Amino acid sequence: MTRWVAEFTVPPDDSGGLTGVKFEDSGQAAICYSPLQTPDVDPETWMTVVEGAPEFFVRLHSWDETTRHEFFRSLMGKKVRVTLEVVEG
Numbered sequence: 001m002t003r004w005v006a007e008f009t010v011p012p013d014d015s016g017g018l019t020g021v022k023f024e025d026s027g028q029a030a031i032c033y034s035p036l037q038t039p040d041v042d043p044e045t046w047m048t049v050v051e052g053a054p055e056f057f058v059r060l061h062s063w064d065e066t067t068r069h070e071f072f073r074s075l076m077g078k079k080v081r082v083t084l085e086v087v088e089g
Contacts, residue, residue, distance in 0.1 A: 002086040004052030008034045009044075010060065012077030021076060027067035034058040034082075050081075058082050 010032055011020045022031045034047040034057045047057065062072035 002052075004056055004084040005050040005081065006034060006047050006052075006056070006058060007050060007079060007081045008047035008058070009079045010075045010077065011035075021072075023067075028063060028065055030060075030062040030064070030069045030072045032060045032072075052084075056084075 014021045014023055020032070023029065024031065049056070060072065060075070062069045064070075064072075
């Protein structure tokens with residue numbers, strides 16, 4: 001089975017850019033990229049690839065017309081693990 005696993009902390013604020021949560025489209029879109037290991041990113045927040053391709057990364061994207069993004073906001077400041085598994089063929 002092909003599998004990719006990574007862990008990272010979803011930024012606790014809306015600083016935007018590639019290292020923070022960004023809100024767009026009048027707040028209806030919430031976007032976060034997994035922090036890559038670059039010199040301008042705090043090493044404590046880097047994405048750690050536990051298994052699989054190190055060049056792969058994650059984009060979390062929520063669309064909520066009410067702009068509440070309750071589930072997305074519940075992730076902010078928390079360490080998450082993302083697993084991708086090929087289940088067929």
